[in-house]
Amino acid sequence: MDMTPWQLKIVLASFQTLKERSAFYAKKFEGIDLRDVKTIEDFRKLPFTDKGDLREAYPLGLAAVPEDQIVRIHSSSGTTGTPVIIPYTKKDVEDWAIQFARCYEYAGVTPRDRVQITPGYGLWTAGIGFQAGAERLGAMAVPLGPGNTDKQLQMMMDMKSTVLCATSSYALLLAEEIEKRGIRDKICLRKGIIGSERWGDKMRARIANELGVELYDIYGLTEVYGPGIGINCRADSAMHIWSDYVYLEIVDPKTGEPVPDGQTGEIVLTTLQKEGAPLVRFRTHDLSRIVPGPCECGSPHPRIDIITGRTDDMVKVKGVNMFPAQIEEVIAFTDGTSSEYQVMIDHMMGHDIMTVFFETEATGEDREAVERNLEAIFKAKIGMTPVAKGVPVGDLPRSEKKTRRIFDNRY
Numbered sequence: 001m002d003m004t005p006w007q008l009k010i011v012l013a014s015f016q017t018l019k020e021r022s023a024f025y026a027k028k029f030e031g032i033d034l035r036d037v038k039t040i041e042d043f044r045k046l047p048f049t050d051k052g053d054l055r056e057a058y059p060l061g062l063a064a065v066p067e068d069q070i071v072r073i074h075s076s077s078g079t080t081g082t083p084v085i086i087p088y089t090k091k092d093v094e095d096w097a098i099q100f101a102r103c104y105e106y107a108g109v110t111p112r113d114r115v116q117i118t119p120g121y122g123l124w125t126a127g128i129g130f131q132a133g134a135e136r137l138g139a140m141a142v143p144l145g146p147g148n149t150d151k152q153l154q155m156m157m158d159m160k161s162t163v164l165c166a167t168s169s170y171a172l173l174l175a176e177e178i179e180k181r182g183i184r185d186k187i188c189l190r191k192g193i194i195g196s197e198r199w200g201d202k203m204r205a206r207i208a209n210e211l212g213v214e215l216y217d218i219y220g221l222t223e224v225y226g227p228g229i230g231i232n233c234r235a236d237s238a239m240h241i242w243s244d245y246v247y248l249e250i251v252d253p254k255t256g257e258p259v260p261d262g263q264t265g266e267i268v269l270t271t272l273q274k275e276g277a278p279l280v281r282f283r284t285h286d287l288s289r290i291v292p293g294p295c296e297c298g299s300p301h302p303r304i305d306i307i308t309g310r311t312d313d314m315v316k317v318k319g320v321n322m323f324p325a326q327i328e329e330v331i332a333f334t335d336g337t338s339s340e341y342q343v344m345i346d347h348m349m350g351h352d353i354m355t356v357f358f359e360t361e362a363t364g365e366d367r368e369a370v371e372r373n374l375e376a377i378f379k380a381k382i383g384m385t386p387v388a389k390g391v392p393v394g395d396l397p398r399s400e401k402k403t404r405r406i407f408d409n410r411y
Contacts, residue, residue, distance in 0.1 A: 001261060001290050001302060003040045007247050010272045012037060018278070022064035024057050025280065044249075048256060048268065049282045054223060055082040062277040063087045070276055075123040076222045083123075086223060087276040093132070095273055099242050100133025100228035106299075107191055107216040108234055109163055111138035116161035118170055119196065120146045125226025126196065130165045133228060139163070146170070149177055160188040164213065167196045168203055169403040172339070175210035176394070189213050195220065195227045201332045203339035217306055221284060223277075224269050230304070235296040238303035245273055248302060249281070250290055253311045261290040266311055267304065285311045287323075315408055317345055317354045320384040324405060327356070330378045336362050336370035340396045343386075347410040354386040359393045 003011070015034035019026040028049065037043055054062060062085065063070060070087040088096075109115070115134040119126030127145055134141040142159050144152055152174065155161070164171060171194055178184055189211050195218040208215050219239050220227035230241035241248050249268040252259050259265040267284045287310060291303040309323040316322075331337050338359040346353045356378070362370050371388040379385045397403070 001248055001250060001258070003043065003247055004243070007243065007272060008040060008043075011043065011247065011270065014272075014278065018064070018280075022062075022278070024053075024062050024064070025278075028053065028280075044258065046281055049280055051076075051084060051223070051283075051285075054084040057084075058082050059085045060087060064278055065089055065275055073123075074125045074222055074226065084223060089275040092225070092274055092276050095245065096129060096225045096228060097132040097136040099225065099245055100129050101136035102242065103193070103216075103218055103228050103231040104133055104137045104139065104163075106231050106233045106240065106297075107193060108214070109134075109137065109139060109191060109193075113162045113191070114140045114142055114159055115163040115165060116142040116144060116152070116156055116159070118144060118146055118152060118164070118166040118174075119227075125220070125222050129220075129226045129228050130193070149174065153177060153181070153183065156189070157183065157186045162188055163191040163193060164189050164211070165193045165195075167399075168194050168207065169399040171207045171211070172203060173398040175207050176398070179210055184210075184212070187211070192216065193218050193231075201328075202337070206339050219304075219307070221286075223282060224271060224279060224284075225274070229269075230301075232306075233295060233297040233299060236291075236303065238291040238295070238305055240295070240299050240301040240303050243301050246271055248290075248304070250288065250304075253287075259289075261292045264289045264305075264308065287311060287325075313406075315345065315406060317352050317386075318384045320382060322382050326382055327378075327406075330374065330381055331358060333381070334358075334370065334374045334377055336360050336366070337374065337390075338393050340393075341405060342396050343406045345406070345408045345410060352410065354384070355389060356386045357389045357391055357396060359396055360390040361393055362390060 015037055018034055069089050071090050072088040072093060074086050076084040117127055117130045121127035131141045131143050142161055144155060171192055178187055190213055192213040192215045194215055204215060217232050217239055218227050219230040229246055230239045232239045247270040250259050250265040251268050253266040264287055267286045267288055269282050269284060271279045287308045288304040291305055295303060308325040314321055314323050331341050341358040344355045360367055360370055367390040371390050374388040375385050
């Protein structure tokens, strides 16, 4: 994934004044003269920026503009430490809306659509991003925000919403409620724009079939505008990343070296037009790969595969490293399982024990057969044997936000 001449020109122009504009990067690149960066090879020698660096800048140390040019802030959740505050200028807000409107267009959303927005508002970037993009496109925003499933479904019917914006967990919860209440014939949805968490093929199929919609993966993160910096198109499941706003690298998580196109690695992003809090070589910890070659849709923007996990999602059990994506692959490959699962990892009597709970419609001896089959497939594909436990469909928890699936109780 080479940097285009246009991208390089933008980056080098920004570097001429970056340290003067940003106290954060003046410290980050202390001892480095950014004006000496002339080529992509020079660029790749620059140190990465990590979320830990951003936390140290709390609250407004990331600002690269005078305070009177900051019109809004957003923030990460801060659930694992000091939150990251991202300042936005007027241009940043407008650019984000432009990118989000483009996402809707790639998904086939039109000004005639009614877009029901279920992600949260406030410091989190999601809800307001979905709304700004819909308004920029000219579609009708139905901004309910999270929760209150009864009201969500009532408004979905009354407003004849045609597009659902949600996490995959909440989309599944709504799909199950629609089926349970027998109101499928009163629902007018035709598109689902899903983001914020990874989801497996079985979950994707259930949501699409039960809601009767085309599904699209939207990509983004709080540190880089928010959701809306990329989405898959109607021609392919890979996600186009807006190369006029971000430069994309895929690197080896351990060495930091670029990997060949088509090989899985960690996504690293550099903003090209962001004013309030520009980012240089930001390690997202998201794992994906460049999808080589042109897309059938004719878009000039590069594509990445669906996010397979995060570098910090990995768990190690009995000496075997594994990611949620691998567990989901086993679930998908095992006949008789539904999409939902939960993993418990415990340490008892000197041994690690991993239990995989999964939903199934099978009962009795049939359920036991599915359990043994899943254990065998898990061993063959991942390299260790868990304890598989089937439970009735609907028994595992559902969430209005993100669903936590792996619980490591050893620490």
